Amino acid sequence: MTLDRRTFLGTTGLAAAAAVLGEGAWRPARADKPVNFSGWVFKPDTVKDYVDFYNRKHGGQVKYDAVPWATYHPTMETRALSGEIVDVMYCNSANRERWFDNGFIRALDDLPGMDELKKKMAPGNLESAKSRDGSKVVGLPYFTSLFILMYNEPMLQQAGIKVPARTWDELVEHCTKLKRDKVSDTPYLPNWNNSGSGTMPQFLSDSFSEGASVFDAKNHVVADQEPGVARAMERWQKVYRDGLVNPEVLTKTSSTDTHRLFWSGRYAYHTNHSYYLKTIAGEPENSKLAPKKAKMAMYPGNGQTHMFTEWYTINAKTKVLDDGWKFAKFLGGNLNGDWYVQRQWCLIAGLDNAYPEMYDHPEIIQSYDRWVDLKLLREQYKKGKTINAFKEPWFSEWDSKAIAIVHNIIRGTTTVPKGLKELAALQKSLA
């Protein structure tokens, strides 16, 4: 068959027109105005990918920019001061209430579909999503996390320890034996690092696991009145004094740095945010404890551990509320019915989310199976305990300044009762 010029032009012209029209018919109408979206730097390429996906599939005009974590919240405030409106923003739990109190972000309750999302959210996360007085939901969940106990299975087996520690006493006993037998110089790696994601969440987790409260119903610090907190702190002093922990963990600058130490396979136990087990047990290129040589055990004591959530928020001055809300639902809800963004974070970074029904998704089950016992992790989540104190204006400063006091307790430069009294006094001085 021969193809003349006229036939060729006619055919290709028709094909091109069909492609253009077809695409136009298939694509949803584009939003009129762009939605500005900012977040702190964490896997920005992943964020760009799903923003592109959203713009393509949902006709959005989302413009994304990432700001370094250390200056993220001040930067967003400065941008607001200069009159810039960022429509959808990440916000960490320690700053969210400040933003809401000052009218920077809006409540979400009146927006379409919010009631349905509230029903799907786990009760602890929903409680955290609410403002201090409990009347408004002010954020959609970016991710949620809690502290878990991880153990190095080959090391325990080598030492003849068949079952990982179920109590804190057992954990100390195992570590003492491992050090004595020269299996490990420092068998325990608690997340006592100097950042906001280290020492204090670990402090809350261990206190909760002892059945203690750190804050009362009015969010006052009552750690000095709780025997369980004192027990946890005495144990911390002992493991530090006995050389069972890496002595430099107090000056590690992030939980990421801390968890990487566990990659070396030189530690028996590690306590940290659940998602770090993904790299420890799931990345053989980085970790000597992958694949799945590091495992999760139920948190010792009563199993309770600190759970927190980070947020997507909407600017109170946004001029594109409908489009911004649609995008926020794509991020922190379930716009398509397939949990697209939440699922991406689970698959890529092991970040958990606030919607239990997502864990029935086959892809999620398969992904978790590569690095953790999902059933056990979900059980642990049932014991996750949230705090409401993070909604208090003083919390951020207390949480940061408390690290030094807790470090002094650990190092024995202050006594447990005196240190715990200092924590309570610090809160009173800031309130």
Added chain:
Amino acid sequence: MKTRRALSESAVAWLFVAPALLVIGLVVAFPLVYSLWLSFTDVNLLRATGPAVELGALRIPLFRWIGARNYTQVLADPLYWDSLWRTLYFVGAFVAEATVIGFAMALVLNERFPGRPLLRSLLLVPWSLSRIVVGLLWVGILDFEFGALNGLLLRAGLVDSAIAFFKEGWSALNVLVSVYMWNQAPFATLLFLAGMQSISDDLYAAAEVDGAGYWRRLWYVTLPALRPIVFLVLVLATVNGFLMLDLIYVLTMGGPGYDTTTISWHGFKTSFTFFKFGPGTAILYTLTALCLLMTVVYHRLVLARFEPEG
């Protein structure tokens, strides 16, 4: 009939320097004055209460004036004073080390020997590195778990167990001093070296004729001629020492406890973690005052009796 008036000489001079003055005013004077103002106000970035300066489309909030309250609060905080004494130790140790080692390296590099040009080039490598990189590099050397130095000492049998350089606050603070000195001493060397090369050979020749040996020439010729450079090195090292922040961020985050918290770190945390920009700027302005004070002291000590040639 109109006559064209010639501009006076001083008017022409002002015209030429005006652009430079404008830029300096915008990027130096304005931020300085504005941040000083902030230290006397109640700053909440999300609620810009109080008056504002309107410059066209630009609105600069002045916030609520609260007098010296930020300063009195800051000075009443024991953490401020602890941080201040620590800062003074840090600056003292750093300035002494950077000056002495910088001077010693300059003396070596001022001599003629094979490989001198290469060594002079390599000298600048630590100084040219970003301090974040410097911090990470030294974590790699000193870390308890995976540090190269500990690995070396253990393999050579010189220690029984790894040394935890960051375990104790005193040790961690001195590590910070040493790492910062490693980073900054090459710049001092560069300045000293430039100074040494501008000293006339005739002076050394005359001293030799008078029977002066190496140490006497160093004491009576080199050091007096380097007074302006010594002054410059001392001032720069002091200011840099007071302001050092990034190494703390990478190496210790001010810990363990508060043991490596200096005034600059305290001010940074107060401003950017606690969002207390009023007290934060007040803390940092006390540093500015200290830097100015030290500059005057150095001027009196080093330059008071110095008479430049010509």
